[in-house]
Amino acid sequence: MVFTLPKLAYAFDALEPWIDSKTMEIHYGKHHQTYADKFNLALEKYPSFFKKSGEEILKNLNAVPEDIRIAVRNNGGGYVNHCFFWEILSPGQQKPSGKILVALNKNFGGYENFVKLFTEAALNQFGSGWAWLVIDNGKLEVLSTPNQDSPLSNGKIPLLCVDVWEHAYYLKYQNRRADYVNAFWNVINWKKVEEIYSKNV
Numbered sequence: 001m002v003f004t005l006p007k008l009a010y011a012f013d014a015l016e017p018w019i020d021s022k023t024m025e026i027h028y029g030k031h032h033q034t035y036a037d038k039f040n041l042a043l044e045k046y047p048s049f050f051k052k053s054g055e056e057i058l059k060n061l062n063a064v065p066e067d068i069r070i071a072v073r074n075n076g077g078g079y080v081n082h083c084f085f086w087e088i089l090s091p092g093q094q095k096p097s098g099k100i101l102v103a104l105n106k107n108f109g110g111y112e113n114f115v116k117l118f119t120e121a122a123l124n125q126f127g128s129g130w131a132w133l134v135i136d137n138g139k140l141e142v143l144s145t146p147n148q149d150s151p152l153s154n155g156k157i158p159l160l161c162v163d164v165w166e167h168a169y170y171l172k173y174q175n176r177r178a179d180y181v182n183a184f185w186n187v188i189n190w191k192k193v194e195e196i197y198s199k200n201v
């Protein structure tokens with residue numbers, strides 16, 4: 001009963017030219033794998049946690065014994081955040097439509113304004129972290145988290161995220177986080193985002 005990497009629904013090179021194959025290979029095979037390994041290692045001392053999902057564990061970090069709580073927050077967060085990130089990525093340049101588009105328009109005064117707010121959150125996150133679109137008490141919200149912190153730990157439901165750790169973009173974009181975030185809009189699986197949204201409102 002250990003946490004393993006999900007199988008990707010697309011090839012490493014499927015998100016080219018926006019996210020390059022080499023970055024995907026290392027990001028998934030090395031970075032994500034290391035979070036999974038360290039998450040499993042931390043939980044070995046308290047194996048009853050293997051009966052829960054990673055999401056369930058992050059939703060209630062206070063239930064995690066103090067001696068492994070930071071390791072779980074960081075590596076469990078890294079494990080779960082990347083699982084989610086791979087799911088909301090897709091080749092095919094989708095656009096939001098249906099219920100999620102209506103919700104984006106209603107909550108942010110238009111899709112373009114949502115893009116602006118989300119991009120600002122991604123660029124203003126100092127150092128490593130993530131930008132998110134979440135459901136918070138039925139409303140949509142844009143926020144960022146440092147390190148591998150998950151909005152799940154604050155009772156929020158992730159709908160979309162972008163990894164702004166340098167390991168997510170440095171090979172192709174070097175220090176140009178803005179170019180990477182700009183490219184991200186071409187590889188979003190909006191069908192999946194709408195599916196998650198519909199299940200949770």
Ligand code: MN
Nearest residue numbers: 031163165168
């Ligand atoms: Mn990452």
